Amino acid sequence: MKELADIADRRPIAMTAEERRTVLTLARDIVGGDGDSTPGPVEPLEAPGPSITPPRARRRADPTGSVLRWCDVGPLGDGPLSGWTISVKDSIAVGGVAMSCGLRELQTHVPAADSVVVHRLRSAGARIAAVTNMDALGMAASGETSGYWVTTNPFDPTRTAGGSSSGAAAGLYLPQIDAALGTDQGGSVRVPASWCGVLGMKPTHGIVPYRGNAGIHSVLDHVGPLARTAEQLASMMDALTSDTSAGRTVSNPAPGHTYRAAVEHAPVRLRGTRIALLREAMGTECEEPVARGIHEAAARLEMLGARLRIVEVPEHLKVEDASGWLNALGIADLLDHRVIGPAGPRFSRELIRSIKQDGASVSPQVKAAWIAGVRLGSDRSRVLNAVRRARRQLAAAYDRALNEVDVLFLPTTPHPAFVVPSVPSVSGLVRRGWTMLRHTEPFNLTGHPALSVPVGIVEVSGRRLPAGGMFIGRMFDDARLLSLAATYERGFGWQTPTAHRRPMKTVDDR
Numbered sequence: 001m002k003e004l005a006d007i008a009d010r011r012p013i014a015m016t017a018e019e020r021r022t023v024l025t026l027a028r029d030i031v032g033g034d035g036d037s038t039p040g041p042v043e044p045l046e047a048p049g050p051s052i053t054p055p056r057a058r059r060r061a062d063p064t065g066s067v068l069r070w071c072d073v074g075p076l077g078d079g080p081l082s083g084w085t086i087s088v089k090d091s092i093a094v095g096g097v098a099m100s101c102g103l104r105e106l107q108t109h110v111p112a113a114d115s116v117v118v119h120r121l122r123s124a125g126a127r128i129a130a131v132t133n134m135d136a137l138g139m140a141a142s143g144e145t146s147g148y149w150v151t152t153n154p155f156d157p158t159r160t161a162g163g164s165s166s167g168a169a170a171g172l173y174l175p176q177i178d179a180a181l182g183t184d185q186g187g188s189v190r191v192p193a194s195w196c197g198v199l200g201m202k203p204t205h206g207i208v209p210y211r212g213n214a215g216i217h218s219v220l221d222h223v224g225p226l227a228r229t230a231e232q233l234a235s236m237m238d239a240l241t242s243d244t245s246a247g248r249t250v251s252n253p254a255p256g257h258t259y260r261a262a263v264e265h266a267p268v269r270l271r272g273t274r275i276a277l278l279r280e281a282m283g284t285e286c287e288e289p290v291a292r293g294i295h296e297a298a299a300r301l302e303m304l305g306a307r308l309r310i311v312e313v314p315e316h317l318k319v320e321d322a323s324g325w326l327n328a329l330g331i332a333d334l335l336d337h338r339v340i341g342p343a344g345p346r347f348s349r350e351l352i353r354s355i356k357q358d359g360a361s362v363s364p365q366v367k368a369a370w371i372a373g374v375r376l377g378s379d380r381s382r383v384l385n386a387v388r389r390a391r392r393q394l395a396a397a398y399d400r401a402l403n404e405v406d407v408l409f410l411p412t413t414p415h416p417a418f419v420v421p422s423v424p425s426v427s428g429l430v431r432r433g434w435t436m437l438r439h440t441e442p443f444n445l446t447g448h449p450a451l452s453v454p455v456g457i458v459e460v461s462g463r464r465l466p467a468g469g470m471f472i473g474r475m476f477d478d479a480r481l482l483s484l485a486a487t488y489e490r491g492f493g494w495q496t497p498t499a500h501r502r503p504m505k506t507v508d509d510r
Helices: 002-009 017-032 056-061 116-123 166-173 190-196 230-240 259-264 288-303 320-335 345-357 364-377 380-404 426-432 441-446 478-492
Strands: 067-073 085-089 127-132 156-160 179-183 199-202 223-227 274-278 307-311 407-411 450-460 463-472
Touching (some): 002 017, 017 320, 017 364, 017 426, 085 166, 116 127, 116 179, 127 166, 156 463, 166 190, 166 223, 179 230, 190 199, 190 223, 190 450, 190 463, 199 478, 230 259, 259 478, 274 380, 288 478, 320 345, 320 364, 320 380, 320 441, 364 380, 364 426, 380 441, 407 478, 450 478
Parallel strands (some): 085 127, 085 179, 274 407
Antiparallel strands (some): 067 127, 179 223, 199 223, 199 450, 450 463
């Protein structure tokens, strides 16, 4: 513990005595592999009510606090997304618009150019309308660690939207936003999609370029779309994987094929499709109301003609160390300026300067990961070799299962949305910020495509909340997941409670 304390003392991260004890304990757990994404029981937090709320006028226009800044960045030409208005997460670069990664102190950073994905969306005819809220530096998945305010749930304002792409998901209930773009290092697109009752996709690693956006580690970094329908999601995927002069990436492996076509030609029935529930994601690894929703969705898939079975992948529950180590190494390398990162050198310099100016405001998750990452970096070769072994073993295990079936199906998160604490303890806030990643983060390590869809409704304390189910496909089989989602959507619709849209202010009123 003394070594970790010395690391903390040499960095500009002021902490209260309580926070220091919690952060150092969590950093020790990350280094030792005992407490990153599944730290055990979460201590109770106090009564509901956002700890930080947007100004009242802003809350009236945007009830969940999803939008940090409105903008109007027009298309670069006509295309399949002409007429669409899209929001982007606060870690995705839009030229001329502030990008602060959920840190108030960084909002003076204004990218000079679009990231590759934004260029592609604008080239397809889209208009960028908003920058959405996120957990600070993407280091939590609860939606409550932004330096601005908590993003609340569209179905229950006393609960969180999930994160770290919290505003991307919650903002889809605003009539000005047609679709959203988020980033996903451990579940940050899929968790808020699940809790907010929308679709969220983590594509196969590499088919959507990350260049220009703020990231954590190249192995984990993914950009993914969120939308209300499979058709919208497919149109976004077509634009994101198109090859433009802004940068090349791995394209859709089927020449001439489009994701939109996969959805439009999705079969009415799933006859012959082999789908497997992942045993390790059910049972004690999933709260009963969520598990019930997944089993009900599985029954609907059977009604559509799919052949359901159960498979076992024991490795699914044994990868927390590897994910935690990569996250910690990535944050430490970025904040100690050892790695420039995909957002470029100017962003790195301004990020470090903002933290030096006000290190106390950085979330405790970031502080713990930074300290742990510095310690892990002193034994980098051993740590990275262990991560590589874990990734190979995990990928091979999923591939074996996917040789027997076409798609895996499991709950996106093991529990429904959290209540927002009025006065959270540091320990409770930190540890619960990673509990929902149990089933999402393994697929960031392996790169398999993963799609969260709203297939369940859970009753919690008299409230009806959405619950997501996650389809996992073979590498580069993203189109199959979208086709499957389209067939389910046409057969049953999405299972979500009724969410009330509120009228938005005009652009001039904002």
